[in-house]
Amino acid sequence: MDKATRMTDTTTLNHSTLPAPTQRKSPMRPLSRHWLVQRFSLSPGCQYDERVIRRATDAMKRQTQTELRPAAVMIALAERQGELHVLLTKRATHLKHHPGQISFPGGKVERSDKDIIDTAIREMEEEIGVTANRTNLLGCLTPLPTVSGYLVTPVIAFVDANYDAVIDENEVDALFEVPLAQFLRKNAIRKQPFLVRGNTYDIYAMTYQDHLIWGVTAQILYAFSQQLCLN
Template identity: 45%
Template structure:
């Protein structure tokens, strides 16, 4: 059965919070530790492979996002964006910089770097790709490869207002603590859909972005 569209995720009640799970230790969240972990990923299965069955019969499209971990003195952060309200897919939602694979892209990293440069003006010279997470399939037919990178300041963003309404950073430690991971269940028309959220201030991080962050949590928490 096709999963229902979720138009107002903030209004859906919280079904549970994963505070029983341990946070990723701070020692694993440094740039050096992250590089070591991605250099030896081993065999690992993500908790979330996708949103569920797509909502229509559009063909699937390959895409990539940049999970940009910024090396800050007070602790690493993750660069996120709020998508412009007029976009066809995921309008107004919190997302990583990224988008559809173009013919000239040599791999997922090339797509993620190009999109980050186009959307928020993140200079490639400040970005060191350290690995990637397994692909995640969205309900809107995108097969997304999360490309993980360390970003070294200083850098100045130049936001493309047509694509992006805002860019901001969230502490990696906050995102890697399941006490901040909320579970929601939405039912409509006999169909059921579950999703995660990780609210940060006025920003409601949910859906595919939250699921990919949860997969990052699982990857970093694994012994």
């Protein structure tokens, strides 16, 4: 990465700061559900980079709350012609936390939720109208602390490719898909310095078409790709 590349706040993080990823043929082959089930089940869990998590831990020190609140996001995968696609949303611009950013469907745990998986399933259905059931679960990634004070568990599930999306405009501006192979390219997701409150932190970021995917979402996708042992 070019050492001169540096972001000072969320407004300066844009597509032009990200170099094009190195192309590699093998991960770009179609990735089927069968392939992913085998690969994921045989791969050890990937831990998050402590240098990237440090931004969240430092943010917690400045807040009055002492414990992270549990939350979940859903990594929903739809298979089309033997290739898996990841469902992503663009958050509504009026939201308090991370407005306009690219994210997975998700949210905090409610008392009515049976467990963290129930949270991810419920949140996805509420935000985009897409359903999943436990028989189509692949598994979970390691929980991740965030700057907004949550401990987020990424849940992975397969969804019907013929889903009928119903977007909650209070939460989501748009829903789109990205082929899973895009995230598995060599150096597709890059780590970059990010200056906040006089401190420099590392973040992950990548671009896809006109979308900038960064922060927690990119960090989760990077961990997922690392667990698949393709980078």
